[in-house]
Amino acid sequence: MPGLIGRKIGMTQIFDDDGKAVGVTVLEVGPCAVVQIKTVERDGYEAVQLGFGRVKEGRTRKPAAGHAARAGLDYVPRVLAEFDFEGEELELGQELTVDMFDVGSRVNVTGTTKGRGFQGVVKRHGFGGGRGSHGGTSILRAPGSIGAGTDPSRVIKGRKMAGRMGGTQRMAMSRKIIRVDAEKNLLIVQGSVPGGRNNLVMVRPGR
Structure with a gap:
């Protein structure tokens, strides 16, 4: 399981089964399309390139459009990011969603901290x-x-x-997943996550 790209919605609190308030961060994660699969034979290492969001049709660049078309996509992703990947097979154009995460598991969330000047x-x-x-x-x-x-x-x-x-890349490690909303592509994790609202985040499996 490589990971997903998303954005930070904000923070709130929920109540657990014991009635205690728990501070959580709401993330909109995925869906992310598989744009490129890198192999040891061709690229020297194994990784998967995922795309998140969509660029308006009038703002697309031909090289980016051609790169996305090779994966069978009819749109250009706004953000591309690579994830280390070993194991199960993936196909070009395949969409990865928030369903790949389970409630109770841990994730590492990477983001850019707020810039303070x-x-x-x-x-x-x-x-x-x-x-x-x-x-x-x-x-x-x-x-x-x-x-x-x-x-x-x-x-x-x-x-x-x-x-x-501020304005530096930081990783919040081992954040526990509290809830998963597949319909709205939402991932609710316990604790804080680097960055402000609408900041880009990378979510990877943790321990």
Whole structure:
């Protein structure tokens, strides 16, 4: 089972059998068409390329349309992604749906975190900041000393400093599947998932 491409709908909460509120994330996953199957003989590795969504007919490019047509598709997927794949046979043009996941199993969800722009050390790394009295108004959110003395006379690599925050790829591992709605292509997983609403996510089987 390779995985599926989808998008994050948002977060909500549901109540379990014991009446406890459980925070969950709702994902719209699939259907994903098999666009290309890569083999060791031809490509040097095994993988399957899946497509998600549809590009408007007037916005399609000829190379993309030809690539999709070779798989027997009459549309161009909006997103293409590769998944490691070994095992059961797949056919070009075959559609994979959310039915491939079972309630209670675990999945790994990869997404892009929310971009926060350029931030200081207090927000980016949780620094406590400087003193608020005795003339310390200019050092409230300053990072403080970053040097390492005469030896080695340079800033050590990896020092926590101000910089670009967020907008990086992260994986939420071992999220438990709470519900599967095959009619609406919805996958409800326990806990949070990287990214904001409508962000693209990759869902792979976990442990």
